[in-house]
Amino acid sequence: MGISERKMREREEMKRNIIKAATAMFINEGYEKTSIRGIADKIEYSPATIYLYYKDKDELLYDVQHYGFEQMATLFTEVATDLHPYKRLRQLCRAYIQFGMENSALYDLMFIVKDPMNAINQEDQWTNSVDCFTIFMGCVQECVDKGLIRFPDARLAALSIWGMGHGLLSLNICCRLQIMQLDQAHLNEALYLAVDNYLNMVEIL
Amino acid sequence: MGISERKMREREEMKRNIIKAATAMFINEGYEKTSIRGIADKIEYSPATIYLYYKDKDELLYDVQHYGFEQMATLFTEVATDLHPYKRLRQLCRAYIQFGMENSALYDLMFIVKDPMNAINQEDQWTNSVDCFTIFMGCVQECVDKGLIRFPDARLAALSIWGMGHGLLSLNICCRLQIMQLDQAHLNEALYLAVDNYLNMVEIL
DNA sequence: AAATATACTAAACATTGTTTATATTATTAC
DNA sequence: GTAATAATATAAACAATGTTTAGTATATTT
Numbered sequence: 001m002g003i004s005e006r007k008m009r010e011r012e013e014m015k016r017n018i019i020k021a022a023t024a025m026f027i028n029e030g031y032e033k034t035s036i037r038g039i040a041d042k043i044e045y046s047p048a049t050i051y052l053y054y055k056d057k058d059e060l061l062y063d064v065q066h067y068g069f070e071q072m073a074t075l076f077t078e079v080a081t082d083l084h085p086y087k088r089l090r091q092l093c094r095a096y097i098q099f100g101m102e103n104s105a106l107y108d109l110m111f112i113v114k115d116p117m118n119a120i121n122q123e124d125q126w127t128n129s130v131d132c133f134t135i136f137m138g139c140v141q142e143c144v145d146k147g148l149i150r151f152p153d154a155r156l157a158a159l160s161i162w163g164m165g166h167g168l169l170s171l172n173i174c175c176r177l178q179i180m181q182l183d184q185a186h187l188n189e190a191l192y193l194a195v196d197n198y199l200n201m202v203e204i205l
Numbered sequence: 206m207g208i209s210e211r212k213m214r215e216r217e218e219m220k221r222n223i224i225k226a227a228t229a230m231f232i233n234e235g236y237e238k239t240s241i242r243g244i245a246d247k248i249e250y251s252p253a254t255i256y257l258y259y260k261d262k263d264e265l266l267y268d269v270q271h272y273g274f275e276q277m278a279t280l281f282t283e284v285a286t287d288l289h290p291y292k293r294l295r296q297l298c299r300a301y302i303q304f305g306m307e308n309s310a311l312y313d314l315m316f317i318v319k320d321p322m323n324a325i326n327q328e329d330q331w332t333n334s335v336d337c338f339t340i341f342m343g344c345v346q347e348c349v350d351k352g353l354i355r356f357p358d359a360r361l362a363a364l365s366i367w368g369m370g371h372g373l374l375s376l377n378i379c380c381r382l383q384i385m386q387l388d389q390a391h392l393n394e395a396l397y398l399a400v401d402n403y404l405n406m407v408e409i410l
Numbered sequence: 411a412a413a414t415a416t417a418c419t420a421a422a423c424a425t426t427g428t429t430t431a432t433a434t435t436a437t438t439a440c
Numbered sequence: 441g442t443a444a445t446a447a448t449a450t451a452a453a454c455a456a457t458g459t460t461t462a463g464t465a466t467a468t469t470t
Contacts, residue, residue, distance in 0.1 A: 003468080036459085037456090045418080045419085046418065046419045048459085048460080049418060051460085052416095052418075056458075057459095111381055112317065112375070112379055117379075117380045126380075126383045126384060133385075156398060156399060156402065158385070159387075159395060160373075160402065160403060162372070162376065163369055163372035163376060164365070164368055164369050164372055165372070166372040166375065166381075167368035167369055167375065168365075168368040170317070170372065170375050174317055174319055174322075175319065175322045175331075176334070178322075179335065179338045180338075180360070182360075182364075191364075193361060194361060194368060201406045201407065202406065212447085240426065241426085241427060242427090250450090251450045251451075252427085252428085253449075254448080254450075256428070256429080257447095257448070262427065412469105413468105414468080414469070414470085415466105415468070416466080418463105418465075419464080420461105421462090421463100422460085423458105423460075424458095424460100425456100425457075426455100426457065427455095427456090429452105429453085429455105430451105431452085431453095432452100433448105433449085433451095434447100434449075435447075436445100436446080436447065436448085437446070437447080438444080439443085439445085440441105440443080440444090
């Protein structure tokens with residue numbers, strides 16, 4: 001009976017419908033300021049209907065976060081093409097900063113806002129970021145294996161490099177860079193410069 | 206007439222009273238989960254009274270944030286005693302990580318949560334962090350001036366070092382380090398190790 | 411055609427931040 | 441000392457939120 005399959009498909013379609021509206025609103029208005037009623041209005045259903053497809057608002061955000069990591073993984077594979085692992089690492093880092101600067105609101109939901117992490121069950125794992133992390137980690141591992149970067153092991157390398165990139169982006173997104181009085185025009189450059197400078201120091205010549 | 210001075214003092218005392226309760230609750234329950242009614246209950250006043258002393262919840266959080274930076278500045282001055290600027294930089298960085306790990310909830314309000322930044326007027330500046338930043342920036346400047354660290358200028362150096370430290374702390378606080386599957390026991394060590402490793406690379410020998 | 415499951419919604423619930431109108435208290439002016 | 445005035449505090453209301461419940465249509469199965 002293909003009828004239950006059709007129902008399944010309709011259900012998936014409805015979920016996509018909801019996520020599409022939610023994504024747009026979370027990005028444009030922010031997570032907290034977007035109401036379930038608002039999303040319901042946008043898709044022309046009642047608020048209660050959303051709860052037939054998603055347990056709560058956090059679970060909704062979890063799927064939006066997933067969408068964000070899909071975007072990022074696509075960017076990573078498009079951009080990190082160099083066969084030389086260290087050069088590829090540079091490409092990845094630039095892409096990461098670029099993504100964070102061009103999609104600040106989405107980056108916020110992916111890496112800063114805590115609520116989506118509440119949607120993960122105790123026994124489950126956070127799998128949303130796994131594709132992006134695999135790409136990044138693979139590249140770092142190769143760099144370490146071939147003795148291209150100044151790190152004792154790949155784990156520490158990944159932690160440090162990610163830490164640097166995320167630190168710069170999140171200080172900016174959370175408005176804390178204000179204190180540094182950087183002029184807004186060259187802020188972009190400053191972040192890229194910091195990462196470049198870091199990757200230079202990391203490289204074994 | 207000392208009467209208006211007494212009123213001023215009473216007003217300040219009441220504000221301290223409110224902030225004390227708010228700080229405890231924000232740290233223990235989180236900002237979002239703490240209600241004005243809850244704070245009012247704790248200090249045994251009506252909710253509306255709080256609005257006679259603070260414009261809104263964000264302004265309340267702004268003062269709690271200020272308290273956090275006072276704590277951090279105290280730690281900085283206690284700990285960063287070495288006369289050699291590079292060694293002092295190490296002390297400062299260790300203290301920063303220590304503060305972030307031992308006071309995660311407070312660190313969150315100081316550097317991650319966006320709401321306190323809404324309390325700043327358009328024409329005003331974010332002054333809460335100014336003491337801590339001055340200490341840090343002064344140390345970095347001295348390191349650059351004396352040619353102790355591998356940076357073209359102090360601004361870029363400060364941005365990078367802060368970025369690294371904050372990146373590690375905030376990835377942890379925002380639960381995103383989950384993906385790295387670090388065992389919880391050595392997580393602390395890993396962060397210190399990453400920062401140490403970074404400062405080693407930065408040093409000009 | 412009757413019974414059952416599915417999809418949806420209106421209305422209600424409990425909470426939230428914040429405002430308004432009102433009462434109480436302290437200060438000033440006569 | 442008493443009336444006018446300013447301050448402090450609150451109860452009640454407002455508008456909005458996430459979520460649940462009870463009930464109604466619509467499909468599907470028997």
